[in-house]
Amino acid sequence: MTDFSIIQTSARRVWDSRGNPTVEVEVTLANGAVGRAIAPAGASRGTREAVDLRDGGTALKGMNVSAAVNNVTTRIAPLLRGMDASDQFGVDAALVDIDGTRLKSELGGNAMVATSLAVLHAAAAANSVPLWAYIAQISGRTPSLPLPEIQIFGGGAHAGRRVDVQDFMVMVPGAKDFDEVMETTAEIYHAAGKIMQAKGTLAGVADEGGWWPVFASNEEALETLVKAIEMAGETPGDRVIISLDIAASEFGSKGRYRLALEDRELDSDQMIALLGRWLDTYPIASIEDPLAEDDPEGVAAFTAAYGDRVQIIGDDYLVTNAGLVKQAAGAGACNAVLIKVNQAGTVSESIDCFRAAQSSNYGTIVSARSGETEDVSISHLAVGLGAGQLKVGSFTRGERMAKWNECLRIADALPANAFVAGAPLARTWWANKKQG
Template sequence: MSSRALITGIVADEVLDSRGNPTVKVRVVLDDGTTGETIVPSGASTGEFEAVELRDGDAARYCGKGVLKAVSNVNNEIALALRGQDVLDQRQIDQRLIALDGTESKSRLGANAILGVSLACARAAAQSQRLALFQFLGGADSHVLPVPMFNVLNGGKHAADGPDVQEFKIVPLGAPTFREAYRYGAETYHALRGVLAEMGTSTNVGDEGGFVPQLKSNLAAMDALTRAIERAGYRPGEDIAIGLDPAASSFFTDGAYRLTRDRLSLSTQDMIGYWKSWVNAYPLVSLEDPLADSDWSGFATITRELGARVQIVGDDLFVTNRKFLKRGIEEGCCNSILIKLNQIGTVTETLDTAHMAMAAGYTCLVSHRSGETSDTSIADLAVALNCGQIKSGAPARGERVAKYNRLLEIENMLGAAAVFAGRHAFSNLRLST
């Protein structure tokens, strides 16, 4: 394997994501003939301080969502700046991209342009060294297969007329291997379809492949989920637990949390009490963005009151940014962080944030976006980090299962060295069964 691999070309194009919206595809070519290619995802439920994806704003094309400006930035300014650079030095590549953009939010060149190049460079580097991406990013000790969190009920911004809670997830933490966890999830997903049909509600699916039932209350979704786990032949809390992503910023207006399905308007303390009642009643192991991303004191309170029993995950609160994570650590906000590459915009910044979180005793949950592609990089990222958790939607829709199928490949590749995280991924909690 060569100690250097130089970039000879970078080419971007405008393609579509899983919601039919434009996104950026990037291909990096090296002097040894190898290439690396990636397609950038896009979120619907986004944090206020996420890195900015650049959209054209031309109403005559794709309702203003075109990305030709970002594509042009890759094909011209970025390609010129990186030509001749050693792709094996990922940190140097990313630092050049950050400096070239010159803004804190990556808004000049676009986080979609920058991440496309950063990640395509990592893929090209791995190819040139004859390594899998997870091995290039994480090194020889990358061997832990993550527990998948399957979003089987969609709501919030991901599904019109669904529950207020954005994601209801099944978490097969009691499986012996990733392959078996995948099976547990798929079987429960199909059982849930039957449960919802018996309830007389829709079994149409939302952006992430989960069902979008029109139920009378948010709690009814939890009951349906528990019944589906049991119908599939599994034990709630023992074989399969439950995770939630309320994405509470989406229903926080005028100083109150407004749950349409439950006809409730709640203060922060009342909202915490609401979640506490769910933790008491159901086998919940993960609660992501249970409060609005501006409610730092509320996050500190809910972490104190529930953090020993359930994973309090900061997504919109932290946006995969070390600056906000540092504040969270100092103020006791959350005990877990969601990791999304396109929230921060480069590979090394993503890795740095995850490592900072784990060093502080936080768990890490690697995540997809609602606007996804066939790109499987996050599967490799989860194994590279040995973080033990990933969410990529339901066990349905090609752009979702591509990530899970990639994890099957990695498990096979690792063979006897593969370790499934299982319940150990939540070892910092007092799990109830």
Template sequence: MSNSEISDVQARRVWDSRGLPTVEVEVRTRSGGLGRAIAPAGASCGTHEAVELRDGGDRLGGKDVSRAVANVEELIAPALRGVDARDQCGVDAKLDGLDSSGAFRTLGANASVATSLAVLHAGAQSTGVPLWRHVADTFDRAPSIPLAETQIFGGGAHASGRVDVQDFMIMVPGAGSFDESMVVTAEIYRAAGRCMAEQGRLAGVADEGGWWPNFDSNEQALDMLMRAIEAAGETPGERVVISLDIAATQLRHGSGYRMALEGALLDADGFSERIARWIERYPIVAIEDPFAEDAYENFARFRQRTAAIQVVGDDLLVTNALRVREAAAAGACNTALIKVNQAGTVSRAVAALDEAHRAGWRTIVSARSGESEDVSIVHLAVGLGAGQLKVGSFARSERMAKWNECVRIEQALGSKAFVAGEPLTNTWWARSGQRAAKSSSGAN
């Protein structure tokens, strides 16, 4: 009998950053070790992702999770008792075996992911190493400190559709360390608030902590972001660049896309043209979900047109290895967003990440809009060597807990583990910097 064998699994209802109920699971081992994790939840969800289980009805707006909690204690706990917590793949296979739906419709993905992550924590405690190291050892990876992708303005489903684009974000690939990238990000975030206040547009924060997008157009938000970067003492397109999450599934209207702020209905080609113009005008190096979740051909044409930037699949891929493989065959993307709760277990999420890397893609480990103090995804991003991390904005404790955890891990690993390093090693960053230089010299 191993001391790392699971002796008990318990679940409870806790509350996420939107004040909605979610599932927390605790896994105990025979040695007295404890692993604990909380399931996140998304506001903008892909049709094909693993399905969280909610109670329905009138109580808590139908969002209660008592059935998911019961499933952990009545179905999952008996199946996992006696299993070695260090055997992550074995645990996740048992979770798969308890739900024949393939999408955790019976157990609830909120139950399965909280359990899978809690086991990961318990396994790390059993081996006496930090969680990121346990992840690296379990999946045979070289750990690294990821590049942060940070929301400055939150729109779309995160801000009641106040602007069409869901996330206006920055990255600092020109920083020499994660800590330095946080300093730059903090300056830009504060500058954005000041710039909005000066124009009478400061109206609070959105779901993920980004400034509420009190703008009259998407372009006005981009102009304000450029102004904030400059007000922070940076030159847009040098060491600071922009990324956008279009979340186009939320904008789909029939066969086209509705731009609500301007009352326009665009077909796929017109929508592509609109985004391409933004890329030419602003130092944008990554576009997430530029089309709806099943529009493989539109993604592929857009990727060919904008080959130098990251074309990121989220709703298109939903952290599913098979969908990543299909998208790679179609030439639809070059970057996969990895959300562990979309997959339902850690092992499924790693399988999707592996499939993306086999295709030669980059990967971004991502949080959800409904988050908590749980920092598991930071350790996954580091331990798996994912390269990039997206957790929301530079405000609200559920976001800052994750950025701060990355600061701590960098102190342990050293700044040489930061993926950006020499900025010219990032060809997508270099391309943006070259364009900005041409623009500033009048060679546009």
């Protein structure tokens, strides 16, 4: 019998895609298997998500992680020594217990998520199976290739708040396979760059690799995205649709929404009306965090008005928390949830949130963060859970492409019909249009 007991847990400081320090953890098992994982970091963060432990002070903008690294080596390593790495839920429960705080502030969410993922990798290696296959095994799910959600323009906290809306994205539910999604998105991405270059508004890329927005209004970004889809030879709303991450908590509070780019303030009803007009005007089939996390009535009202037409995703509003998903479902707010492992703090809590979403008939989207690395764990998580959708940012920057490319490799090991295509959007206008 293979010995899955953990004999060593170590940590080091590494660096993320924004040049900030983060935590990498390595876990070694008695059978020689090794697992390694790196904690990502978000810029747009919900107030109820796990918090990274940072050193503070003046060095490295206060972002150093020596305390988090030290917590792995002095507190987590002794805790895990001798534990069974194949008992992911037991390991994660022990981490949550020793931390003892609601937001993982004692050990640090960065220390905990890197450790939890490293244990997952080690157990998969010990089983001599790919990570996605191991995730499917422990979750009881059937693996599938997700539908990507890919940023073309970055905004909000990811682009110096040059526009208020955080992500202007495309999805290709009409593609025949994952590779075709990549090809179509490449054409759209480069077309968008050509349009901006011709207008003299090309200003580099944002945190997640999307074009840095230089627009006079939020809606100009939508208009430009439609033009880019057309320039790529596609009909907007046919094979290709638009997805938005409003990230309303970044510019809204207590039912008031300040659109800095347009120098105006809206209340919840006016914000809902604005987004509703966009839904009527543009081929948008998915929208994330349309209202702020402290505006549950607004989120519920938006869902009541548009939930039968579009996918409405909770991110800052639900923070990968099973209890919050159940609460939102009971209130009629949202119909999908973003799954971010570092938002929850452990793999197990992320799987619990996924299961709560499934039981609530919510869609699920596994997501990266704006501060990312070469770690490709989430590609395997999306496939292994059969989550249906994956969001990792744009179509440039190595930390983004590493995850898309990993999905292409996984595709070679799965049946030809493993790609979900437009199935995750079955309850949207896009699916109704195709059926009609």
